[in-house]
C-alpha cells in the first residue's frame with residue numbers, strides 16, 4: 412500500500428525523526444490532505460486603510476464550544492495575512508455550492524477581489540459576503556506560528572445564516588453534496 416511505503420521511507424532515515432527531516436514531498440503531502448473533504452470559506456477582514464481583503468481558506472475548524480472558538484490557518488505568503496494579524500478580527504464566510512467562482516476569485520492574489528462580489532460591512536466593521544451559507548464574525552484571541560502558516564484563533568461574536576447547500580472541496584476539485592441542489 413502506498414501509505415505504508417511512505418512511512419517506511421521515513422523510518423529509513425537513521426538518526427532523524429520525521430519532524431526534523433521528512434521525505435514526504437509537498438505534492439505528496441497536499442495529495443494526502445486532499446483526501447479530507449472540506450467545506451470552503453472566504454476569510455475576510457479590512458486592512459489599515461479600511462479596504463476589504465480576504466482569501467479562500469479550507470483550513471477552518473471549530474475549537475471550543477464554551478467559549479465559542481474557531482481557528483483558521485493562514486499562509487505567511489498570503490497578501491491578506493498582515494491585515495488579518497493587525498486588524499485583530501476576521502469573518503469566516505462559508506461558501507455555498509454555487510459560489511465556486513467566488514472561491515476561485517479569492518484564491519488569487521488580485522487586489523480587486525471584492526469588486527462585483529456582493530458584500531456589506533457588518534456592525535463589527537467586517538466585510539461579509541451577502542450570498543454566503545453562513546458568516547461568523549470573530550475577534551482574534553490568540554495566534555500561533557506553525558511552520559509557514561499562522562493559526563488564528565477567533566472568538567465568535569456574531570453568526571448569520573443563509574440558505575442553500577455547501578461548496579465542497581475534495582482531492583483538488585470542487586464538488587457538492589450528493590443529491591443536494593444549491
Ligand SMILES: Cc1cc2nc3c(=O)[nH]c(=O)nc-3n(C[C@H](O)[C@H](O)[C@H](O)COP(=O)(O)O)c2cc1C
Nearest residue numbers: 466467468469470484485486489490491518519520
Ligand atoms: C479550496 C482552497 C482552499 C484554500 N485554503 C487555504 C487555507 O486554508 N489557508 C491559506 O492560507 N490559503 C489557502 N488557500 C490558498 C489561498 O486562497 C491563496 O493562496 C490566495 O491567493 C491567497 O490570497 P491573498 O494572497 O490575496 O491573501 C486555499 C485555496 C483554495 C483554492
